[in-house]
Amino acid sequence: MTANTRTDDPLVDLDDIGTNPTSNPSFTDLIASRLSRRRLFGLGVGTAGTALLQACGGGGDGGAAFPILPAAPAPAPVPPAPSPAPAPAPLKLNFGAVAKSLDDVVSVPVGYTASVLYRLGDPIASGVAAYKNDGSDEAATYDRRAGDHHDGMTFFGMNASNKWDATNASRGLLVMNHEAITPLFLHPAGQTISGTGNAAVRTVAGEVLREFYLHGVSVIEVNKSGSTWSYKQDSSLNRRVHTLTEMSFSGPAAKTDYLKTRYSTDGSKTRGTVNNCANGTTPWGTYLTCEENWAGYFRRIKATDDAKRTNPKEVTSFSRYGVAGTGRELWATVTGGDDIHARWNTEVIGATALDDYRNGSNTYGWVVEIDPFNPNSMPKKRTALGRFGHEGACLGPVVVGKPLVWYMGDDSQNEYLYKFVSTKAWDAADVGGGTAAGDKYMDDGKLYVAKFKADGSGDWLELKLGVNGITAANANYAFADAADVLINTRLAADSAGATKMDRPEWTAVNPKNGEVYLTLTNNSARTISGANNTVGTDAANPRYYNDPKGATAQKGNPNGHVIRFADTGGNPAAVTFKWDVYLFGARSTASADINVSNLGGDNDFSSPDGMWFSQAAPGLLWLETDDGKYTDVTNCMLLAALPGTVGDGAAKTITNVDGATTATQATFVGKAPGTDGLRRFLVGPVDCEITGIAESGDGRALFVNIQHPGENSKTIGDPNTFLSHWPDGAKSRPRSATVVITRNDGGLIGL
Template sequence: MAVHGPVFPEIDPDEISSNPSGNRTFGEVVRSRLSRRAALRGGTAAAAGFLVAAGLNGGAASAATAPAQAAPARGGHRGLLGFEPVPTSSEDAFTVPEGYETQVIIPWGTPIRPHGPRWNKDASNSAAEQAQQVGMNHDGMHFFPLGHGREGSRRGMLVLNHEYVDQQLLFPDGDAEMTAEKVAKALAAHGVSVVEIERGRDGTWRVADSRRARRVTGATPVTFSGPVGADHPALRTGSRPLGTLNNCSNGVTPWGTYLACEENWNGYFGTEDASWSPTAAQARYGVSTSGFGYRWHLADPRFDLAATPNEINRFGWVVEIDPMNPGAIPVKRTALGRLKHEGCTVTESRGRVVAYTGDDQDGDYIYKFVGTGSWRVQRALGRSPLDHGTLYVARFDDDGSGTWLPLTHGTGPLTTANGWADQADVLLRTREAADAVGATKMDRPEWIAVNPRNRDVYCTLTNGSGWDNAVTPRQPNPYGHIVRWRERGRDHTATTFEWEIFVLAGDPAHDPSVELAPEDVFGSPDGLGFDDDGRLWILTDVSNSTQNLASRGHENIGNNQMLAADPRTGEIRRFLTGPRGCEITGLAFTPDQRTLFVNVQHPGEATRAWGEPTPADPRAVSNWPDFDPEGRPRSATVAIRRTDGGVIGA
């Protein structure tokens, strides 16, 4: 996800690389392979726009040639997409195809239990009240059914992340003055919401009273497990570990727990101490004196880099949360590495747990964790499968092959002689370890999804800032793309794979290499997920510094949106568009696939096209979803259903 700090930035911080290594960029790899194919095919590869060999099921077909209606594909297969696409939009509205209906549920400030503190539309709720309400800026989520069959699709625990806060909208008077109470409220608006919801006989969803409902915030007690234990010297601050911050996307384990992923945690820290300067490891994670401008360190020494230097080491992890046990302490699973986790997609292979994660910053990497032995045996022995295994980082090679490089102490350059103390040190400095082994720089790796039909893996690469070594097929790459790979033998524990570009996003009016039809254009793919039928859902996050602007080549793309793709045919159709200033994110289905939950994050945030909200005028950009003349825009979850009760997208 892009970072949208309390002050509208010239550029999103995660579009600025903090990677000083000389490792090859993904762009160099793609260009090299394209050059070799062009020589062999007389240049037809360049004309095709599909930038690497179609080694996986023949590659993605051009959306420009896709039929308007779902039609038989190769092998007699009918396309998966059975809805009429919606056009792009710059309106302050949420739009879905004809034959679908929507319901806004659990917007920011909704009490997590029906009788909890009500949301005040002037944002005057206290920190204590916010801790009992749904947080701000909804992101990744999952629906955990309560019951089997129809009951499991009618009632369940909806667990969702809250990535960050907009302090101009969070406080009645904005953030001109920072106080301890404001920091406490901001911490309470972060984290994760666990809410029980149910669908009534009238078809609408509502919050149910539930003993399982809870908030995990930036002030909730947490613990650590794995090679970097809670007693590790790098985590010691004199106080117990608290909270989780900047939870972006998510994951779900086979044993039914939720994984919240800490992304841009570095932005919350700062200092006024002029003598402080970052270490090499801190600089590699983008730690700076000002962070993203939150200024929490002015009111809480926990976020002062000079006063509490080890606090930053407590963030950058994947956090495991039990949605069914409100008394369970969240656990930060350190074997998965410390970085800016966009998400953590978990799958199984040969009885072992495998977890994929992207590090969302320009020039950073894609990782994979492979558990040791059967996860069921590990659980039976009372051990977490996420504490025992090997963390790898990806190298993409010119010929369309790839290798997973182990980040294991004592292997390759990660030795004591080279300054690596032990495995805990490797994990605390995961980015530097990946630099050392020669991983391939990528263009902001974000969500990762595994196709349930053939086990192929997909990753969104949102965009690139255009720095000297471009990390994508374009330099710069303002629109992003999606890469997919197949692990050797379709075994996710394998250490080699074959890769290709699935789709190059953008607008052919500005980039002729884009093969999308004008009516199907999109930019900055971010969220990603499959449904059980094999449809690939793509959610976008075009930055508000770019959205709707002709000067940035985005006048035809409009507001952020969600699209569906058929991986077998390459057909892509736009399924929905969001209101002004928002990002479309989060993706969850009920088991029967008849309700789709999608999150609308930061509607009404500052944009170059529409302006900037202020305490005096919080509705300057958007008034979605309440459209209350005395209110303000709110992130929210939208429940989408077909009016005929059918499967979403079919």
């Protein structure tokens, strides 16, 4: 996640504000009785025993094979069992913890090297000049340059025939998101804007064109020579997908009235993708990019547009998704602009929806599938997976003859956790099938939202017309058809009674046992008791406290936590699960009711965000931070973890304090990790977010993204005022970039 820093339109920071007005549980009313360890851990869950797992999170598959098992054959006579093989040695973190730091560098453990691989503006086609990094590069070249705000990514190993080869550890395609931009550093003197408030307009079309191209996705070929990694500038597979790239819709909402615009009068297509945060993968070898805080890019002046809407449901939908304001980058206002700018105005302007872009914002908020091995293929927006602020789409266990599942967080305060289960069972013959395989598995299935219950169990509530209150008779929103449910997934989840969470972000699946982890970055909107129509604590979001940053109070759950769950019976299609809180972010100096995981100086952190399990070393979890709460002490970081299992801790009652008010909250807490189970591996430069992670197929190269260093700098006039000059140093403008980390002795990273 990246917060936008515009001050003239406060509605654009929707991840920090939230748009959920419902009274859905928090369960404060469900936990009057004491919770017991027996009630949580007596529920039972099988491991993923017969299934090899595809681990993911923001970093995707990390280049390892998407594990596939054939359907089990009929039982055969069992011969006498041989002596059991010795158990594999347990994983052990094998590096010295990196100290907290406020320096403008990337710090890694002794014995490791971090090298810059791919920076904002780097050329990815022949004939494109090196980036000047002063705002003077020709705008028309930016469709062949690296985008800004590098984010979630995947390494796809590749053979000599340019086909997917997950075992290739020295050549592949690195595919990454470019979530947003830091406008100050993109143009000679920042954005050129005339006027203020609703009258503010962009007056230089070339600046906006740069920004159009700098969002989206990069596909680049990377190669290892000796111990050095580089990207191949003239590769025929290099590609940029951006806000002007044509895309098709697929699934139940495609070609419906909700998606019809002046550009696509039948609702079959749109242009572009934006605010691409975390990501995902498919077992047939394609990349999923996820549209997160897209709502703030659209212009809709509520006071005037509401009056033009003849259908009040549209106003309800806009409010629930936060579509209101001038647009965070003012793209719709370009003086003398044409259709590529007008489409960012989602107001009623023409006679019908075919004359304007009143439905334009409906064309964003989706999971988008891209085939990285076919640069001429058209990306597809998969509507069956719902429309919300998609943080990522993590692929669960992949077993021949079983459905596929993706887990998805909605990154905003008090939003929900979702999963999609395919109708079709997985057939390994579809490997390499491109987006045509996606039509088979991602256009038909069941979409669920999570309800975390106070006894440590949970329910997956189906989001479907006619069930869980999702009906035409619903008093808050009358659902008309299946497409309406998917266009307005948040409203459907509200009706079903899902659990409001502390900003659900990245999901990751442990390949050892199929358990799913979810980062909950923070929530300043949570209160101690839920009085006066606010959201109080609950078992799954149990803390309320103040973590002062200097003299500034930071109340709610400013440091975040990581929750984990296991679908019943190890079956991702199950409709129940059990859960506990794996890890709580906190300062090491905080009290025991805040520092619940007993973190020390080598592993304390705040605001967990990116998360991903290694495939080369199953069981090794990487955890990244996107923090503004603890940055008085340290820049954002990457930690390595060796988590246990759901239920390895105990029931616990946390005492929350707000001034003179004290309240207790029962929850379930995983075993404290200690430094053997959690250790700081990397600290980034000033004012950055650490996000996006992938590994080469052998686990001996780790790719990590450093996003928006120095983004809160205030002026371009004096380089001495830049908060960061990373990665180029001296007086340069800072740039988002990908680093590749290797061990000096060539060994596995982290172990």
